[in-house]
Amino acid sequence: MTTTYVPTVSPTRPWKKTPAQLIPTVVILILALLLDVSVVAVTPMKGKLAYALLFFLFSVGMQFIYAWVKRGRPAAMDSLAGAVTMTGGMIVFLPVLSILVTVLVKGLPGLGLHTFTQTMEKTSYSDPLSSGGLLHAIVGTLYLIVIATAIALPLSILTALYLTEIKGRAAGFIQFLVQAMSGVPSVVAGVFIYAAILLTTNLRGSTFIGALPLAILMIPTVTRTAQEVLLLVPAELREAGLALGATQWRTVATIVVPAARSGLITAVILGVARIAGETAPLLFTLGTTDKVNLNPFTGGQNALPYYIWSGLRDGTEGGVARAWTAILVLLILVLSLFTTARIFGNRKAKR
């Protein structure tokens, strides 16, 4: 028996930097930090901004010079552009972090069981945060979402089906309109419903009327996402359906739509996330109340964004604190919708 020697080779990555190659970078960063601190200490420049700016200038500058000396101008430009791009990319993520932290810090103190069980009926902004809650606003937001979805869903799914399945003569034009509609500012949608309904009839603001502008805003989002999803359904499925002798309508209803179901659900969730936080249109159409209003057609209604708006406008400490709590609740709602949509979307992509 001869034993064959099999060397175990771990895959090498020749493009990876060796520790020795990393040393100059580390040295430059440390030098830049030292220079930064000493310059701030000596000159009258002060504050976080000065620290960050000088550190950026020093480290990038020294790496630029080092690369130029070592490997010439193109390498120097490359290191400069890389540093600028990285920094630009990082700066964009700072506000997200700051927003999330701020909302948590300011919103948590007012959060409790009472937030979900009480209304503002007997509480004013000057009362302690432990009394009164958001129940009426949460109920209002849920009502608005349900009604707006009930109006927008059939319209947008049918539009999407028309655009992808029927491809009629007007398809190009309608596609164009859907895109134009997705740019309608929310305040214009609100003003439009006001002008069209509240001014011409003697109806007053209510949940149903508040849901109308939201539906207008929701239609383009749902239509465009649904369209993308429907385009992903393989053409073979449609052809198979038609080959079996089904009419186009039956093919669409029994094959295409079920095949795209989870994607369509994603479309709806994205649409709901789009409208859940809309404030501007509600200012014209909702009326207002401090109680739970279960009737969508008469009497005013409240909603989380509207509640935040009134707290902010009130401007008192209590009002603003309540606004932060409400925005925490709203953010949790939007985030969970967003995550659900993501999970649905990923599952669809995997299959």
Added chain:
Amino acid sequence: MSSLVILTLIGLFLSLRGYQAFKSQGFHFITGVDWVAAQDGSGEKNVFGLGAMIIGTLVISATALVVGVPLSVLTALFLTFYAPERFKKFLISVVDLMASFPSILYGLWGFFVLMPMAEYWAKLIHKYLGWIPIFDVPQPAYTRSPFIAGIVLAIMIIPIVTSVSREIFAQTPLDRIQAAYALGATRWAMIKAVVLPFGASGVVGGAMLGLGRALGETVAVYSVLNIVFKVNFQVLYGFGGNIASMIVQKWGEASLSEGKALLAAGFVLFIMTLLVNMGANYIVRRTVKTGR
């Protein structure tokens, strides 16, 4: 089908309602810069000129674009070519998440967190660049300026501009990228020679979509900006306005004739955003189709 009906209805109703304001004011409604509402039946004459707010809208949106677009392009490049594979997906979903934040959240955050910082930046800019007319400030009033509103809007449009640019950058043909590398280009040289020429018009389209959003933003601007009906080109000086937030501000105590003028203002805003969005969609679609 439905979208056709709704869009036409919006245009029709708003123009119908606003027609009276147009009729009584003529071209003054667009070009005039003062807004004096007379009491109904008092016999005084209404003067409605939207000019100051149109200028305010443009000033704020321009600030937002100047701050937001370079950052978005850098972020898009970072996400496409620099970010480590492991974090890429996560970072992309963070950008998408930014797009789904309600605008009132940006307003609140802008007012309570960003304002103190931005005020300091404004003072620095004024100190060192004050000789440029638009950075001049007649009195030391830096709070609630168009500059700060512009930064908030910049943060709001970054996700849109970023995701449009990123999608275009990601479509750069791989063979061209590899050809550039094979010729010995560094990463930056490759981006400059291949990616940027390829994606430039896509970035323009994305920026215009962002502009469309910035023009119509209401709540965030209302919470941050000190809305005064006056022409203000000095971005650091503490007052300004835009059409959308002005509608909300004046709505509460508007008389019947003023309300109609506000509807007409909504119509003007609608036309402005419609034009910008149509242009943007045209550019983006052309880029995606031809890859040029």
